[in-house]
Each structure stands twice: as structure tokens, then as C-alpha cells.
Amino acid sequence: MHTRSTSMMKITRMVLLIAASLVINACQDFLEVPLQGTLTQSDFPTNETDALAATNAIYYILRESQYHTGLFPIDDILSDDAYKGSNPEDAASTVGPYENFVMFPTDAWFANWWNTLYRGVLRANVVIEYVPQIDMDEALRKRYIGEAKFLRALFYFDLVKAYGGVPLVTKTAPDFTQVRATKEEIWTLIEQDLTDAIQALPLRTAYPAKEAGRATQGAAQALLGKAHLYQGEFTLAAPQFDAVINSGLYDLEPDFDDANSVNGEFGVESVFEIGAVDGLLEGIENGTNYYANVQGVRGTPNRGWGFNRPSLELQAAFEANDPRLESTVIYLGEVLDGVTIAGDGPTPDETRNENGDLIEIECYNQKVWTPGQVVAPTQGHNRRLIRFADVLLMAAEAHNENGNAGVALTHLNRVRLRAREGNAAILPDVSVTDKTQLRARILQERRVELALEGHRFWDLVRTGNAPAVLGPLGFITGKHELFPIPQSEIDLTQQRLDQNPNWD
């Protein structure tokens, strides 16, 4: 009896245990509600399709409005080439200060740009970190990682150019306790990434036409050359530019307009360009880019917000009868693609200072013009990040610094030849060989050829011309060479990141 009751007890206990565990398991299962239609980061990327999708997703950043200096073209507005634009009241307190260097580390644009560039870095790191672990086609793996490294270098290029030494993030899950790396460490990463990318990436012609816009070997070479140029490493820069020029894959568009127009999209002059859908549907998820929308003609026709107004100084900087002026500035009353530019009501056609001198006229940036009467098509504008004319002028600069004035002049005059449009009476060939004078001529040519394309301010800073040229506008030497580290970033890192000099 004793044994029996003990075993009964044991059985009872066991049954209870099983029942209890069943109930508990059932409970756990009941409360396990998987995400619906949402992937988590622990499940991605895991296959070849994912690898491609993750690579494509990096390019998306380039179309984000805040990728473009945080939304507004503040670098052009800082330069002597442009005013804020729009009507006088619009963004007067937020973008206006960039006309005369009274901006603050708390300004949204600094944080917007920083955050967006680092979002790009994260996306590149996803590919660089995970794609090597995927079982997939070797050639594609190599290319995807190459694209990611090119784009990571592109993002870090802007970061180091604008902010100096920044946190060096090469993993998808960085420590929250990082500090700023040195400028040199960032340049080293950029150079290494681009060197890897040059090895991994195909030539532009190796991509099918419908994938034009992916990173190419030529783009990586041009960017590597530019990285060296920005560091004053002219002997290292020149061979990279030469490689692009000598590849025979690039040339100048016959018509200067097409360097930025719809016609020239992914054309022969395009070294690296941001594709955007020229549709009727607005919104970045529909493939659009707000870069041209921000700068588009304000009022009638309604093509955008009208920021980045070409300055009278810029307009005066063009040589007499340089056709590029007409192609750079949209004037009121002008007829473009059959559309008459009437402009904006609240914006004065002319603005004068206290002395009655004309200081600003209502005009717009023509380089972002797209045919049409409404806003949506402007969002299909393809911004050219690197174009062949820029490569030629950078090559000219590097060769001049290396003492090869002849090569420099060849490249410089090639740009002027196209600009001339066959009119021998204008834009004569440059023949000056004095290094200093030629340096100034090349900088001048960059100003007019690449006007309002976001180069001028950085060119002035890196060539040391900023204090002289921008000083009257408020540029302070020792401060304004760099943007401030966004105040929000300093706060969010609990002061682990130091502020740039004189921005405190």
C-alpha cells in the first residue's frame, strides 16, 4: 500500500508537472506574436537578393533632401556666388545667416547633413560587414562591396571636408562612446576604400544601360584624385585624374547645358550622378530628389522654393559674352522650353542697399532647370556629383601644381573650347604658364564652369583664398574653414565630441 500510494503521488506530481509546463508553454506561445510584414536586423541580409537590395539602399541616401548640405545649398550661399534666395521673409532667420557667416552650431542643417551622411555610412557598413558572409556569386559580391566602399568614401569625403576629423564608424553597431578620429584617419579610410573600389568596380560601360548610375571604376578614380587634391597631394592626385581622362570613356557634352540638363543624364560627361525619376509623382519613395525643387523657380511657373539665388558678383565673374552665364542664371522674362519665367510676387525684382546700389535681382539657378510648369518634374532632376569638366579642371590644377603647365593648359582649354560654342571671338585659350597665375585662372574657370554646383566655397577654403574673397562677407579665418560639429551631436554624445575651433 505504501509503495502504491507513493507511486500514485509520483504519477500525480508528474501529471501536474506536465500539465503545468503545457500551460506555461502554451502561454509563451500565445504571447509570441511575430512581426507582420516587417524584417528585423537579425534576419537581413542573408542571401544574394538581400545583398543586392542592401547595396541599392545605400544609393537612396543620395536622393534624400538632407543629403544636400542638410536641405538648402548652404555651401553655395556661404560662397560669393549666391544669396539665400526665395522671398525676403522665407527662411530669413534659418538660411539667411549663411549669406554672411552668422550661423550657429545649433542650426538644423549641420545636424541634418551629418546625420544623413552617417546614415549612408551605416548602409554601406551593412554591405561591407554582412555581404562577405553570404553564400553567393563571387563576382557580384566583389562588385557590391566595391559599390559600398565607393559610397562610404563619398560620405566620409563630405564629412571630413565639412567637419574635419569625425567619429570613424566602420561597423553596423558602433559603440555609443566613440570620439572624433583625426582628419588623417578619415582620409586614410577614404583612400583605402577607394583603392579597394577601383579594384572591385567595373567600367561604366560594363553596366547595362538601365543600371547607369552605379558606382564605377572611373568615379572611384576621380574621387580618389579629388581626395588627394583636397589634401594637397598633387602628385598622387594627377594619376587618378589621368586614368579617368585617358580611359576614353568620358568626354564633354557638346552643349554646356547638357552637362546638367535632362538631355545629358547619364551622358558622356557624367562621372557620378544621382538618378531620380522624372515623373508626375512627388515624394522620395517615388524615386524623386528635392535638390532641384529647393532651388527651382518660385512663383510662376511654380517650380520650387527659389533658394540659392545667383549673386551679381557671380554674374560679373563670367568673361564677356560667356554663353555659360545664360545657361547658369534664369532671368525674369526669360522663356525656357516654351515657359515664360514671371517669378514670384512677394520677391522684389530688384533689391537695393541704403545707397541705392543694386545688390540683388530676382533670378534663379538654371542648372537645376527641368522642362515643365509644375513642381513634380523638378524632382526628377539628376544632380551631377562628379562630371568630366570638373575632372579636367582638377587634373589641370594637379598638373599645374606638379609643374606640368602644358598638360594643365590642355585640360583647361578643353573646357573653354566647349564653352565657346564655336564662337572664336570669346573665351580665348589660356596660355599663361606661371604656376601662380595659372592656379588663379583654373580657380576662376572652376567658378564659372561649375557655378552653383556646390564647389566654390570648398575650393576657396582648400586653396586658401577664402579669407581674401569671403572675408568681406564675414568669413573668419581659423573658424569658418570647417562647419561646426552639430550641437545636438555634442549633446547626444555627452560632450565626447569636441567642437571645432572657435565655434564654442
Added chain:
Amino acid sequence: MRTFYKIISLSLALMVAYSSTFAQGRMVSGRVISVEDQQPLPGVNVVVPGTGRGTVTDMDGRYAINLDEKDNSLVFSFIGYTTQTITVGTQTTVNVNLELDTQSLEELVVIGYGTVKKSDLTGSVGSVKTEDLVKVVASNPLQSLQGKIAGLQVINGSGTPGSAPIVRVRGVGTFNNNNPIYVVDGVILDDISFLNSSDIQSMELLKDASATAIYGNRGSNGVFIVTTKQGTTGGDGKAVINFSGEYSVQRLLKKIDLLNGRQFGEVVNQFRPGEYNNLDALPNTDWQDLIFSVAPMQNYQLSFMGGSERNQYYFSVGYFKQEGIIEKSSYERLSLRLNNAYKINNWLKMGNNLSFAPYKQQNTAGGAPFVVYRAQPVINPYLASPRGDTIYSEVPGVGNVLADIANTNSYNRGLRSVGSFFAEATINQDFRFRTSLGLDLAYGEAESFTPVFYVSPQQQNALNDLNKGSSIFTSWLWENTLSYTKDIGKHHVDALAGFTSQQLRNEFTNRSATDLARTDPNFWYINGNTVVPTSVNDGVDPANYFSMLSFLGRVNYVWNDKYLFTATFRRDGSSKFLVDNRWGNFPSIAAGWNLINEEFMSSIPLVSNLKLRASWGITGNDKISYLDGYSTIGSANAVFGAQESQFVGFTFSRLGNPDLRWELAKQTDVGLEFGFLEDKLTGELDYYNRNTEDILVGLRVPGYVGNGDQTVVYNAGSMLNTGIELSLAWTDEIGRFNYKVSGNLTTIRNEVTKITGTGTSDDELLAFYNGQTITRSRVGDPIGSFAGYVTNGLFQNQAELDAYPHRADAQPGDVRYVDINNDGLINANDITNLGSPIPTLMYGFSVEGWYGPFRLSLDFAGQSGNKIYNAKETVRPDLYNYEAHVYNYWRGEGTSTSEPRPTAGGSNFLLSDRFIFDGDFLRLRSLTLAYSLPKSVAEKAYLSKADVFLRGNNVFTRSKFPGYSPEAAGGSPLFNNIDTSVYPVASSYSLGINLTF
């Protein structure tokens, strides 16, 4: 409840009557009526003392009883009335007037998973009955609750037909979702817009933790218990049929005072000289007159109520239709309800409460009131048309509102069905087991179509477009409870244990297409025949897809009706949280002391009720999206190729926090209930202290992590709400005039006590309006505190301008902003706290009087101590119309110290104290005058009761705020009481009838 007791006691008394022995003697008969309403009282026990013999009054209050020779008196007793002993003597007719006895009126209060005698209640519970719920004509029963319950704030921010008010219980408890839950016949819901007010028997609001902790992780924001009407037992089985109908007209309460055409022209000429050369010739368009009109509202219901001892039923049909005061807005709802209860045998009862409510809503142009507010009065709305068709004029900056409305075709349709099925078994006389299955099913459709139109480059639509959306919501809730009730001598015990499980899922689909081949509604479909679809998006709403398991228990113990103890406990498991933090425990304890039942109180006859109670407990708030715990992948397409096609991209999109926990509210409540002068004066006083911890806060992380400005949700905040609630009611009569005056008030002190960020910038929570900081919540401040500049008059001349820090564009005549931090600059660092949106005092009071067949009632609601932000006046990127006060502009030194020189926009319109107003208001929420037809007249029409009434809602509002209404509801506590222009709340006037057959 009175009817219920009448019926119970009637049946009991009938049994007693049958058992009484027939005896010889004399017959005494008579009629028992109620003093209060002079109506007959059925079911009154009429007993011969000391004999056990007795009878009960019939439906007309009549009785007849045989008395023995020695019997000399009769005792008349009825629950809720003072028992009377009448000496019969030689009388053969004894008519009795019974008086209501509020002291012994053992009102039952519905609480979570049960009921409790009011005197045994240890928690803080507010209550509203049907009569008060139908005083405001509205689609949503919550509209009626403004000013009705202490501690409850109901904000009627929008007058959009069909819109629900914002409801807050005892302040704002979290930075996130502050909405209470609604338990309708046991089914836990987030929204009761489907409920017809007339179907509601009672609504109780559970406020303190002793009452709400039984709802665990959902109790923090307060719990409404809604009980719908049930059938009747007993009687003669005759059904009570009720019809009520009400027709109302609504109109705009008041217009906003804006500049007329001439004034506008004059103002604009000040900064654009010569803009308008001939002021007299300027058009004068009053855009408000063009869009606001008088609109009807109708509300009808028909109900059948009846039953027998074995089964009871309540069936109703309701129809509500409200046209908006702006064209193309309306709300229409049909509500059907069937509540049944069946007594299967003497231990098993089953039943169902089913409702079914199809509705249709039309939405007018979203920003219409804002567009009207800004539209220049010097523009004629239409252009002359040679062919006589309508050509809308271009209105600078905002577009032509009439064209907006004409081109808006937006509808919501759907149906909601909420039901519960239950079975209840009495195991022995002490135990009862109840199981119930609650269902909440909702189908919703949204549809909007915009045709091709052209008014101006800024107001046009090049291709027609159609957007459609649908959602299917399903929720089931299975609840099982075992309850135990026992009286042993002076001990009374009530205990409850339960297990519940629930699952919710809401799936939605959105489709859109452009360029439909035909534009009429017959072609508003997306298929390959007439249109190319442009986007389809379907998914599951992450805030509404989860399962929950809960264990709950409660013990009430009462000793000698004097000492009360309650303990509750709930353990909730929710799939919204990842494994480690999935389960939460929510306890509460409470004690009460019925002082009135102590011996020493009998020496104070003035006091008729006195109870002290106190409670403490923890509740939770789980109203978050479960996605916040996960790091997710998102789509990000690339565009390549000269043909510009999109390439699919996916990547890391948002960082999650797997360590998320529940938000917890710890609440203490001390209350005093009292009655004086035989409960002519009754009241309740409560002190509450609710401390919410671990509030979920979305915080930014360093940008270099790559999460952009998206936030990661952490348990990082705390908030405290404290205050006092007082309710008072006085009931009395003056001759034939009976009246009741009642009121309540609530004080709220709200304070953010902790915001822990990953950096210093996150020690505050910000909300923005057009890029400017409009609220800034810092530790020590109320949540959602208004932010802006402080102003100090105007710069009267250049010397003043030179002597004082100013904005770069400032001129004499401009607003002088105060340099708060004294750094010589006027910039964002000078933005400061300009006041709180949360009232420090809320109140409501009602006066109700009866004189013969007439009844008059007035209900007021009000609040004070808060501010309201007139944000709509601030940001002016273009030239818009102005509020009328602008006409008093500065015309040179000394001409004005408050109204700056005219400008199109700019510095004078920065968010500042110029746009902050006192949020105080007092509103006559409802005014009803009713007349009951004399019974003789009613009976001729086969009616037992017939009332006719006149009613006004929102009859007047006293407020200093120049907007349409001093209430601007904000769904987010960070953006609250900010008027960014809303669909104005209307006032309405009704004529109605109420017939009972």
C-alpha cells in the same frame, strides 16, 4: 437600479403573499405613492407586524390586506425608501406616501468584474446615468460627460461630425497615449463611438488604483465601465416600448473677428505703399460667411424592453445623422442592439449583449477653416464667367477654399460590432463561475477622389487621383472568473479570481491610383480596366496586433459594515514586450471606514453619511507599438538608368530597444464621502497623487550611429499628477417645486519629474509648429508647456531700438522681445516658458428643477488656470488676412504699445506671448426644458408617458479667447490646447419628444 429593486421585491413579496394564511378580520386597502414624483410604487411590502403576514402593491401601487381584530398597524417597506409604520385604527383605506431614503439606498456600483454596494466601496468611482448621457445631442456618448464627473476632463476640440472628444482622467499621466479604456458589458475597448447614448444604463469611471488595478497594464489612464440597458423581469410580461426623436439645428457659435476688405487694404498699404489705390473700390469678401451655414441634426431611437422571470430582452434601433456646418461634412449612424438574458435552470444563466453599428462619414476639405482664416478679404471668390459657369478666383498663399471644398470627395464608411456572450453558474450558494467571450469586430473603409482642376499654379491637380483604404479589426477576449460571497456573522467576504486571454489584430490595405478614365463615383475602383494602380500598401497596425494573458484576483472584506478592506492583484503578460519584460504585476490595497455606522455618530443627527477611505496601487500603460522593441529593416529604392527605373532596396532602417518595460503609475487616493441633513446634501472629497514612472520616451541617439533623427524608445521619464476632487449635491423641495443642484470641481497639478536622455538636449521634450519650438517640457514644468518669446511693448522710436537688443530686421513700431538671458541678442536662447495647457481647475455644475409637469435643467462646464496658444496667427510666409485687432496698429510714436506696425510676416509674428491667451471658460453645455403631458391626455394616445422638450447645447461660452472655441484638443500631450485652426464646435437647438407605450 430603482426599477430593478422594485421588480425583485415585487416578486419576493408575491411569494410572501401567497404563503400568508387566510384569516378573518377586516379588509384594509389603499395606494402607495412616492413622495418624490407622485408616481405609484409597485412592489411595496405591506406587512402586519409580528404575524409574518403581508402583501405587496400592484403596478398601480394598490394593495389590499385582511387584518385580524388585534392587528392595529401596517408596515410599508420598500428598498430605497424610508419604512413607515401606520396605525390603522378603524380606517379601511390607508394611503401612504413613501419617501426616498438615500441613506439606506443600497445603490450598487459597477466595478471591474463585479458590483459592490456603494457603502462597501473603497475606491474612487464616478458615475453617470442615462438621463445625463442624452442631454447633449452627439454621436459619441463621451460628448455628454463634460463637467459631469470630478477628475474627468472632456475636450471637445473639433466640431467635425462624428469626431470623438479627447478624454483625460486626473490630468495627463504619460507623454504618450493618455486615453482611458472602456469596458462595455465586459468587453475591453479603446473607443465607444459606436454606442448610442440611449442604450447606456450607466457609466462608471474608475479613477483610483483600488478600482483600476484589476485592469492591470491598461488601468493607468482610467477605466470607464459601461453597462447597457437590460430587459426586465417580472411584472406582467408587458413590454415597455419607448420612442424618442430629436431634431436640431446647429450653427457657428461665433465668428472670428477678421479685417474686412477696406481695413485689409489700408493695413497692407502701410508696408506696400500704393498696393491698393482705391480702398473704397476693394471687394469685401467674408469667407467665413461663405463656408459656414446652419445645419440640421437628427436623432431617433426606438426600443423594446421586457421579459419574464426566465428571459429578458432589450432591443433597440437608433438612427443619428449630423450634417456639418461646413458643406460636404456629415456623419450618419445606425445602431442596433439586442441584449438577452436567459435563466436556463436554477443554477445556470446565459446571455448575450450584441451591437451592430454601420456608419458613414463625409469629410470636407481638411484645412477649410484655416484657409478661410487666412484668405484675403479683397479677393472675390469667383471670377466673372462669360459662359455662366463657376470659375474660382486665385486666392494668394492659401488657395480658394470654395474650390478646395468643391474638389474634395472624402468618405469613411464602416461598421462596428461589439458583442459578448456569457454563462454564469451558481455552484453552491457561495460560489459563482462566469465565463464570457467578448468580440469586437470593425470594418472600415476610406475613400477620397480628387478630380482634375485648375485654379492657379499653386492650386491645381493635373491628374485625377483616387485613394482607398480599408481595415479589418478583430479582437476576442475570453474571461473566466470565479467569485465567492459569504456572510458569517459580522463578517462579509467577497472574493474573485480570474483568468483572461485576449488577441487583437488590425490589418489595413491602402491603394491609390491616378488618371481614372472616368470621374464619377461609379468608377472609383482600382483595377486594370480604367486605371493603372500607382501604389498598394498593406500591413498590420503594430499598435493593434498583440495577445495578452492575465490572472486577476480581488478580496473585499467588510466587518460589521464599518471596516472595509480591499486587495486586488493582476498579472498581465503581453506580446508587445520582448520575453524578459513580458510579464508585469499590478497590485492594489485599500481600506475604508464607515464612520456613520459607529455608535458615536448617532449623537450627531446632522450627519447622515460619513466614510473615510484610502487606497494605493500600481497600474500600467501598454499603449505602445510593439515595433519599438525591434531593430527593423526598411525599403529604400535606388534609381538608375537613363530611363530612370527604380531598383528595390532594403536596409537597416530603425534601431529598436529590446529592453522596453511597462509604464507604471503608482497612485494614492484618500477620500471622504459624506451626507448631511438626511442626505439632502451629499458629497465626496478625494485627494489623488499619481506618479507615473518608466514613461516611454523616444530619444535620439548620436548621429554617427546612423539612426538619423529617428528616435529609439526608452523607459526614461516620470510625471506626477496631484489634486483634489470635490463633488456636491443638494436635493430639496420648496412646496411643489423640487430641485437638485449638483457640482464638482477638480484641481490638477501636473509636473514632469524626470526625463533622462542620452544627452543634455534630451532633458526636454519639444514639439514644433512650422519649424518653431511651440512646447517645451522640462523637469519641474507641466507637460506640454508653451514656449516662445516674452514681449514688452513696442519700439516707439529709433532711440529705443538702438538702446535695446532687437532682431536684425526690427524697426520702430515692431515688437520688443525680452532678452531673457541678457546676452544682448534676441535669439532662440531667449525662448521661455509661457504657461501650461493643462487647467489647474476644472468644474461642472447642474441645476435641475421640477414643477408639476415641467422640468428645467441646466448643465455648465468650465475650467481655469491654463493657457491657449493662438498658433494659427503666427507663421506668415505669405500675405494673409489679419485678425481685427491688427487694425489698431502702431501709427507712429505713442500711438500703440501693443499692436505693432503692419508687416506681411516676419519678426512680429514669432511665437510669443502675444499669441497666448487665458484658457478659462465657462460654458452652458446644455439647457433643457421639458413638459410631461398629463397622464389623462397621454393615456388617450395609449401612452404611459409623453414628454416634449426643447434643448440647447453650447448655448453660450464665456471666454477671452478670440478663436472659435477655447478648447483645442491635442492628441499628443506635447501639442495640447494649441489652436492651429480646427473645424469649429457648433451650438445646437433641438425640439424633441419622448414617448413610452
